[in-house]
Amino acid sequence: MRQVPPQAVPAQAVQVVSNTWAREKHNLFDFESCQLHRQTFTVQNSMMCVRKDTNVDMLSERTSLPLESDPLFQIEQKDGAFWVDNAALPRSSSETPWLVVRDMPTGGHRLSENDVIKLGRLKFRVRQLVASVHGGTQPDLRLPDSGSSCCPNSSQDELRSTMCRICLQEGPCEDDPLISPCACKGSVEYIHLGCLRHWIHDRLGLSDASDGSFFYRPLPCELCTAIYPTYVMVEVSRTEPPYIILENKNFSHGFYVVSLAEKVAKLGRSKESHVCINDISISRCHAMIRFDDGQFILEDNNSKFGTAVAMKKPWLLESGTMSVQVGRTVLSLFVQPDPFAASCQPMPPRTGSNEQEERALRLSLLDHGSSRAALAEVVSGAGAFEEPAHEAAARVVP
Ligand SMILES: [Zn+2]
Ligand SMILES: [Zn+2]
Numbered sequence: 001m002r003q004v005p006p007q008a009v010p011a012q013a014v015q016v017v018s019n020t021w022a023r024e025k026h027n028l029f030d031f032e033s034c035q036l037h038r039q040t041f042t043v044q045n046s047m048m049c050v051r052k053d054t055n056v057d058m059l060s061e062r063t064s065l066p067l068e069s070d071p072l073f074q075i076e077q078k079d080g081a082f083w084v085d086n087a088a089l090p091r092s093s094s095e096t097p098w099l100v101v102r103d104m105p106t107g108g109h110r111l112s113e114n115d116v117i118k119l120g121r122l123k124f125r126v127r128q129l130v131a132s133v134h135g136g137t138q139p140d141l142r143l144p145d146s147g148s149s150c151c152p153n154s155s156q157d158e159l160r161s162t163m164c165r166i167c168l169q170e171g172p173c174e175d176d177p178l179i180s181p182c183a184c185k186g187s188v189e190y191i192h193l194g195c196l197r198h199w200i201h202d203r204l205g206l207s208d209a210s211d212g213s214f215f216y217r218p219l220p221c222e223l224c225t226a227i228y229p230t231y232v233m234v235e236v237s238r239t240e241p242p243y244i245i246l247e248n249k250n251f252s253h254g255f256y257v258v259s260l261a262e263k264v265a266k267l268g269r270s271k272e273s274h275v276c277i278n279d280i281s282i283s284r285c286h287a288m289i290r291f292d293d294g295q296f297i298l299e300d301n302n303s304k305f306g307t308a309v310a311m312k313k314p315w316l317l318e319s320g321t322m323s324v325q326v327g328r329t330v331l332s333l334f335v336q337p338d339p340f341a342a343s344c345q346p347m348p349p350r351t352g353s354n355e356q357e358e359r360a361l362r363l364s365l366l367d368h369g370s371s372r373a374a375l376a377e378v379v380s381g382a383g384a385f386e387e388p389a390h391e392a393a394a395r396v397v398p
Contacts (some may be wrong), residue, residue, distance in 0.1 A: 013336040014075055014082050014317060016041040016049075018056040020298040026121040027095060028125070028281060028305045029328050031102075042336070043260045046077045048089070051329055061088075072326040076314065078299045084324055085314040098308035099315065101287070102300040103323035103332060105183030107310050110387075111296040113246070116312075119267060120281025120305040127255060128245040131298050139239055139257050141216050141230070161185065166195035181228050182221035211240070213265075213274060229346065241289040246275070260291040268301075282315055283306045306330075 021028070022035040037054040044141060047058045052069035071089040073083055086097050098118055101109050111117075115126040128140045159178050160171040165188045172178045176194040204214050218227045240261040248254050256275045258265045267275040268286040277286075283303040290297050300307035308325050315322075323332040 012044065014043045014334050015334040016043055016075075017332045017334075018049075019330050019332075020051065020054045020056060022054055024328060026281065028121055029325050029330050030304060031302070031306050031330075032304050043075050043082075045073045045079075049073050049331065051076065051326075051382055056329060056331070068325070070095070072329060072331070073324060082317040082333075083314045084130070084311065084317065084333065085260040087314070097311045098325040099311050100300075100323035100325050100330060101298055101307040101309060102302065103321060105318065105320040105322065108290075108297040108299040111298050111309075116249070116310040117246075117298060118306075118308045118310070119277065119286050119303070120283075122277060123249040124245040124256070124280055126244065126296075127247045130239075130241045130243050131291070131294055131296075133241050139216070139243070139245055139255075141245070141255060141257070149389060157191070162190045163230040164192045164195055166191055166199060167292060179232070181232050183224040184221060184226075188223060198229070200228070200232070209274065212241075213259045214257055215254055216257055217252060242296070244289060244296055250279075258289070260289065260296070264288050264290045268303075288348065298304070 018039045018041070019029075019036040020038075021030050021033055022037065023030070023033075025340055029137070037056075039056050041058050043058060046061050048061055048063070048065075049072040050057050050059060050069045052066065056072070057066075057069070059066075059294050060074075062073070064186075070353075071086075073084055073086045074088060076085050077083075084097065085309050099109065109115075111126050111129060113126055113129055115125050117126065130139075161395075162178060163170050164178060165184075167344050173192065176192045178190045179193050179196070180189050181191060181196060199217055204216060205212050227313065235259055239257055240259045241263065243257060243259040246256040246258070248256065258274055263274070265274040266285055266288050267273055267277065267282075268284050269278060269282045270276070270284040273285065281304075283301065283305070285301050286303040287298060287300050287307040290299065298307065298309070306325065311324065315324075317333055317335050319335055321332055325331075
């Protein structure tokens with residue numbers, strides 16, 4: 001996460017525009033929907049933001065939670081600055097607040113290890129970020145082991161006449177031991193470590209020509225279905241830095257190992273994606289990760305259900321705009337340097353369409369801050385996705 005150390009921006013108020021999707025579906029928010037319920041607020045003190053049906057409300061922190069309403073988050077005023085937090089909300093009913101990547105001040109989010117990112121309804125944890133070859137770091141692909149033992153049960157003498165079930169050669173080689181990696185017994189019990197790794201290499205769809213991007217998952221023995229232990233699985237590929245490892249937190253356990261060497265990684269449902277995710281809540285080209293100036297930057301590609309990063313700690317509102325998604329509500333927050341409204345009064349009704357209204361509001365707010373460049377970056381960042389398809393390397397998912 002960013003913001004270390006926090007740089008407090010003296011602020012008098014926070015302008016909040018909430019949009020709530022009328023449908024309740026997997027905690028998703030549809031960024032393309034016309035059925036959004038829009039409200040605006042000006043917040044000058046610490047407030048609790050709650051939702052009942054499609055209606056969002058700002059309550060004083062001393063107010064008890066109304067029946068059947070969901071707490072979304074708090075806006076805390078501390079030392080003249082405003083923070084977004086959810087620490088004091090009732091845990092049982094609160095959803096995680098997510099930072100909306102497309103509305104980040106720079107148009108993207110600088111990833112850190114252990115960030116949890118959300119594409120549509122699917123979640124991924126950033127397991128490892130490797131920027132350079134320094135130290136020869138290789139992918140950390142350790143998995144909770146199945147507990148199967150790989151120690152040979154036979155004596156060294158017996159092993160010399162034991163056959164590898166893949167290459168059919170007898171006995172261990174100098175740097176290639178015979179191991180018993182699964183629950184198989186008898187004539188298929190033993191296998192050369194090298195032979196097994198070669199087989200795993202093929203099963204993961206790793207070609208020698210690739211830069212080491214692949215989807216890594218625990219592989220079972222095809223005969224006894226025991227999962228091969230971690231030490232067998234590692235070192236199956238040499239991945240070219242910079243690379244990122246994303247842990248799949250959803251339907252199947254495994255890791256996306258994605259090299260960003262000389263390319264921007266595309267994440268999406270399209271077969272051309274480097275990280276190909278086949279789920280209906282994922283857009284064809286949903287998001288991308290680029291390596292820029294030593295940083296791994298996550299960007300959204302105007303995806304239908306959005307790209308977001310879990311808010312793990314209180315988030316300081318700086319100049320400009322940021323948005324928080326809680327379930328089917330997205331709240332955009334703009335720091336106001338000047339007071340212009342009473343605390344938490346709904347804005348007077350405006351004329352014109354919702355889009356015009358929000359645009360006018362944003363533009364008026366931009367004049368106060370330095371967000372114009374940031375917004376322009378969001379727009380140009382989205383255009384950067386229009387790259388020729390031939391730049392895409394082999395997709396990660398076999
Ligand atoms: Zn062998
Ligand atoms: Zn087996």
